[in-house]
Every structure is written in C-alpha cells, then in structure tokens.
Amino acid sequence: xENPNWRFCVAPMMDWTDSVCRRFHRLxxxxxxxxxxxxxxxxxxxxxxxxxxxxxxxEHPLALQxxxxxxxxxxxxxxxxxxxxxxxxxxxxGCPSDRVQSGTFGACLMAxxxxxxxxxxxxxxxxxxxxxxxxxxxxxxxxxxxxxxAFVERVAQAGCRQFIVHARKAWLxxxxxxxxREKPPLDYGRVYRLKQEFPELTVVLNGGLNDVSAxxxxxxxxxxxxxxxxxxxxxxxxxAVDALYFGEGGIPELDEVIADLLHLTAALQAEGVPMARLxxxxxxxxxxxxxxxxxxxxxxxxxxxxxxxxxLIERAAAACLQTA
Numbered sequence: 157x158e159n160p161n162w163r164f165c166v167a168p169m170m171d172w173t174d175s176v177c178r179r180f181h182r183l184x185x186x187x188x189x190x191x192x193x194x195x196x197x198x199x200x201x202x203x204x205x206x207x208x209x210x211x212x213x214x215e216h217p218l219a220l221q222x223x224x225x226x227x228x229x230x231x232x233x234x235x236x237x238x239x240x241x242x243x244x245x246x247x248x249x250g251c252p253s254d255r256v257q258s259g260t261f262g263a264c265l266m267a268x269x270x271x272x273x274x275x276x277x278x279x280x281x282x283x284x285x286x287x288x289x290x291x292x293x294x295x296x297x298x299x300x301x302x303x304x305x306a307f308v309e310r311v312a313q314a315g316c317r318q319f320i321v322h323a324r325k326a327w328l329x330x331x332x333x334x335x336x337r338e339k340p341p342l343d344y345g346r347v348y349r350l351k352q353e354f355p356e357l358t359v360v361l362n363g364g365l366n367d368v369s370a371x372x373x374x375x376x377x378x379x380x381x382x383x384x385x386x387x388x389x390x391x392x393x394x395x396a397v398d399a400l401y402f403g404e405g406g407i408p409e410l411d412e413v414i415a416d417l418l419h420l421t422a423a424l425q426a427e428g429v430p431m432a433r434l435x436x437x438x439x440x441x442x443x444x445x446x447x448x449x450x451x452x453x454x455x456x457x458x459x460x461x462x463x464x465x466x467x468l469i470e471r472a473a474a475a476c477l478q479t480a
Contacts, residue, residue: 159358161217162318162380164401165189166387166394167362168221168246168290173388176429177437178215181387183416184394187402189217194248196261197224197233209240219244221290223251225261225271227278238283244318245279247272249291252326253333263326266295269307273314280315288318290362293346294325304346305353312357320382321347323363337363348377368393372400390443413441414473421466431464438469447476 166173166181168191178190195208200222211218220242224230234245249272251262265272272289279287289311293304308319324340342364351359362382365371371381387394395413398404417438424434435455442448454472458464 159318159379160402162189162320162358162360163187163375164368164397165320165360165362165380165382166191167382167384168192168194168219168248169384169388170194172437174433175211175215176424176433177388178218179212179420179424180417180434180437181391181394182214183413183420184391184408185397187398187404188394189219189244190215191219191221191246194221194223194251195233197222197226197229200233200236201229205236205240209237209242211241213241216241217243219246219288221246221248223248223261225265225268225275227271227274230275231278231282234279234287235282238285242285244286244288245283246288246290246320247275247279249289250322250326251333252292252295252328263292263295264328266291266307266326267298269310272307273310276311276316277314286318287316288320289316290320290322292322292324292326293343296325296328299325301346301349304350308350308354308357312354317356318358318360319350320360320362321350323347323361344374344377351378368396369400375401388437389440391438391440392443392445410442410445411473411477414469417441418466418469421469425465431468432459435459442476445476451476 164187166188170193173191173193181188181190199208209220220237222230222233222245237245248262249265253262276287276289323342323344323346327340344361347359347361358379360380360382361374361378362384365381365383366386374381392410396407399407421434439452439455442451451472454475455468458468
C-alpha cells in the first residue's frame, strides 16, 4: 500500500544537505521528506551533538542518516536522535567509498544481511520512529534478483518496513564514489520487481532521476521517489513537488520564493551563520533561466563583504529578474 510520507524525498548528500540547505529546500516544498548528510553513529555518541544533529523545526519531516555497523552503538545514536525530534532514522547501506568500507559500513554491508538485520532490530528497540535502510540493488558479483530479495527479506524480518533503493549496483573496488553514481547501469526494473515481491513494504526509488514531473510515473510501480543532485543543482524543480505529488496548492512564483529567501537570510544572519554557508546552496536557484550567470556572479562576488546579507540576495535577484 502506498505510503504518502515517502512519495517525494531529497537524498542525503555529504557536504551538501546540511541544515542551512534543508531550510532553503523547505522554502520550495513543505511536503518533501528531507534527509541529513550521513553522520557516523560514533560521532553522535562522542562528538558535538548540537553541530551534528541540530536542525530547525521547519525542516520536518526530517530523517537522520546514520553510518555504522555496530548494533549497540547505532541503537544509542538512534535513541539520541529520536529524543531530539527526528522523524526517521535511516541506515546507510549504499555508500561505496573506500573510507566507508574501511569502517565496515555503507554498501559493503549488503554482503552481511544478518548484521544489517541486527542493527535494525537494535535501533527499533530504542525508538518509536521508523528505522529505514537505503541500499543498492547489489554489490560486485552479488548482483542477482535473488541476492536482493534475500537481503530485503532478512532486514524486513527485523522490522524494517521502508527501503530506499538506489537502482544501481556498487563496485566496491575499482570505481570512485562519483563513478559508482554514474557508471553502473540503472535498472529500475529490479526495484519494480522488489515492490511486487514485497507489496507490504514501502519501496522508494533512487538513482538517475532528473525530471520531477516525469518521475511521477514511477509511483505506478513504487511508493516514492528520491531525488539527489538534480534537486540540489536545480532547486526550483522542488517548487512543483507539493502540487504534483501531494495535490497541495499551486506552484509558487519565483519572486515569492525570493521573498521567503530574504526572510531566511535575515534569520540565519541573526543566528550568526556565515552568509557563505547559504550562498553555496542557492547558486542554482535560477538554473536554466535568463540571468542565471548574473545571479551566481553577484552572489559569489558579494558574499565576502562584511555587509553581505538580505540586501545581497535582493540585489542579485533584481539583476536576474531584470535580465529575464
């Protein structure tokens, strides 16, 4: 049965989907489900929790993505996150980087469904919010429908009801993380078949999605879609999400978004957040529109000025809209 809570998600992206980015994305869609950057469970236990886990209430619905493979450590981290108000705890079983593999977590865990199940069970015992898993369709030569089915079946037995599936396998040796996002061929059919085999589970499709409108067609076969880099580099695509995926309201005009962005800029400035932390996330706001280059240039040239703030955004937008 379709679960509307996962109809449209914005993927966890390292160095990108921080709290400032998420607050910006929330200006564009009230309903999209947002995900944090991956945070290792050990960092939650021993690091600066305010910095690692802090978020603004406007970011809900919001999921924390955890990395790790120790059930006890993950359970403690999940409990801390749930107590701070996260709506979901997501376990990373999809990242193929060498650094992640050396820590025995990420995509390499697809070879250990029993361990993943233990992690999920331990986290679920500590929290009331959903514990979900984001994974690939396979790794290396463990790449058959039967392998994928066995992995999902075992993890589902531990209580996981929501699976976010990147529709590419991961090569753990020989490909960089960037290449692993692009070179292994997409196979949406594998994800469709997974949903057919487990109709009681929520299955969200991830990987290669670059058209918010066209992606709605996948909802005939799965429960939701997750956009990554397209949503980041072309954020205005998120403006159509609430109307297209949730039947709520119309698509806002860009000048309405700019007005909201000015309020966000002022709020961040009052909180002492450096202007550069916002500017890096909004450079794509006019992507594909007249004046996009002027927008980027005005922001990048002005962001280091001591008086950078809402006036800079207003000046950049005015120049861009005049060009349009």
